[in-house]
Amino acid sequence: MFMRIAVPILLFFAPRFLPHILRFARLVWRLSFDKRVPLFLRLLLPVALVYAVSPIDIVRDSVPILGRFDDLIFIALALLLLVKLSPKEVVDEHNGVAPPSKGPEDNKSGKVVDGTGRVIDDE
Numbered sequence: 001m002f003m004r005i006a007v008p009i010l011l012f013f014a015p016r017f018l019p020h021i022l023r024f025a026r027l028v029w030r031l032s033f034d035k036r037v038p039l040f041l042r043l044l045l046p047v048a049l050v051y052a053v054s055p056i057d058i059v060r061d062s063v064p065i066l067g068r069f070d071d072l073i074f075i076a077l078a079l080l081l082l083v084k085l086s087p088k089e090v091v092d093e094h095n096g097v098a099p100p101s102k103g104p105e106d107n108k109s110g111k112v113v114d115g116t117g118r119v120i121d122d123e
Contacts, residue, residue, distance in 0.1 A: 023095075024083075026094075027083065027091070027094050027095060028045070028079060028082060028083065030094045031082055031083065031086050031090070031091070031094065032045060032082070034086075034090060034094070036087060036090045037082075037086045037087070037090060041081065041082050041085055041086060042082070044078040044081055044082055045075075045078045045079065045082060047078070048074045048075045048077070048078035049075065051071065051074055052071035052072075052074065052075055057070060057071075058070060
């Protein structure tokens with residue numbers, strides 16, 4: 001019964017969320033191998049995956065809701081910390097966001113004057 005309802009809902013929402021999920025997965029993959037990201041952050045996801053596979057749990061499975069989902073919570077927390085604590089310029093580079101320009105043409109304060117010049121000889 002649950003599958004008869006869940007599958008059409010997943011197929012309905014897949015085109016909307018699948019590109020975001022794939023973009024996030026590519027970002028996590030690239031951050032995991034980027035040397036500019038601190039080693040501690042890069043090791044969070046493998047440690048969370050080892051915790052999910054291991055039979056040792058911090059929260060026992062007998063706890064009603066939290067016990068069943070603690071592995072997923074640790075993996076989600078590791079992903080969140082990896083993306084949010086990585087340097088912003090590295091995350092922007094992997095997302096394809098152009099760095100802000102420091103040139104005078106981007107200065108909107110009105111203090112930049114454009115013009116032309118010529119040399120006049122007094123001889």
